[in-house]
Amino acid sequence: MLDNLPRGTICIEDIEMGMVRYVQKIVTDEDIEKFSEVSTDRNPVHLDDDYANDTIFEGRIAHGMLTAGLVSAVIGEQLPGHGTIYMSQSLKFLAPVRPGDLVRAEVEVTGIEIDKRRVKLDCRCLVDGKKVLVGEAMVMAPSRKFD
Template sequence: MLDNMERGTICIEDIEIGMRRYLRKEVTDHDIALFAEVSTDRNPVHLDDAYARDTIFEGRIAHGMLTAALISAVIGEQLPGHGTVYLGQTLKFMSPVRPGDMVYAEVQVREIDHSRRRVTLDCHCAVGDTVVLKGEALVLAPSRKFD
């Protein structure tokens, strides 16, 4: 299940401080298995129930970078959207995401450097009221001048 705002592009000329976009996605067992396959990160804490029960998490968890990829999806699909170039990302993982969790991923514009087309975004992911990831992204936004 995926719930998100409209996809597309917001050019640097139209971006404003405080703008925000989000998506909601349920993280499934299938998502975790696919991420393990693509990333080659097959840590058993993500894939093996018996192993994961004996860890500090007391059960399987999604890859942290799978959760972070939801931030990437918001940036690449919504704000700024298509044509955006990632320049940097900081992340702090606050709490695990488990199979079946509904993750809310949001970005909000904090700073804009129009002359360099740079946008700094505050980012976070939450499961219910629990923030599971937070950080910031620096991106090069698309511009109508370069269409």
Template sequence: MLDNQPRGTIVIEDLEVGMVRSLRKEITDEDIELFARVSTDRNPVHLDDAYAQDTIFEGRIAHGMLTAGLVSAVIGEQLPGHGTVYLGQTLRFLAPVRPGDMVLAEVEVLEIDYAKRRVKLDTRCLVNGKKVLVGEATVLAPSAKFD
């Protein structure tokens, strides 16, 4: 299940501190398998139930970067959206995401440098209201002057 807000672009001239956009996605076994194939990260904690039971997680978990990819989707599709260039991202993984979890990825505008078109964003992912990932992104936002 994928539930998100309208996609497109919010140009730098229309951005405001405090703006928030989000998407909600259920992490499936297929998502984890596809991410493992694309990334070549086949760590058994993601793919092997028996192996994962004997880890600190006591079960399979999604790749952390799969969860972080949802933040990237919000930035690239909604806030600021199409034409955005990622300059940097910090991440802290606070809790595991498991197959079947519904993840809410949120991005919020913290600071805007209109002259340089740089935007600092608070990034976070939550499962059942609990933060599982937090960080900050810096992006170069698209501009109406360069359409």
């Protein structure tokens, strides 16, 4: 399940403080397996029920960077969208994401430097309304001047 706002591009000239965009996705076993393959991170806490049950998480969890990837999807597809260049990203992981969880990844504009095409974004992921990831991104937004 993927629920999101329209994809595309919002140019720096049209970005406003407080703008918010999001994507929602149910994290599946298949997502976790694919991420393990692509990243080569095969930590058994993500893949092995018996192992994961004996950890502090008491069950398998998704990779933190899989969850963070949903933030990247919002930035690259919606706000600012296509043509955006990532400059920096900070992340703090607050709680685990488990297979079957519906994750809502949101970004919100908290700063704009039009002359440098820079946009500061508050980033967060929520499961059942509870923050599981928070952070901040700085990106370079596309501009109509360079079309």
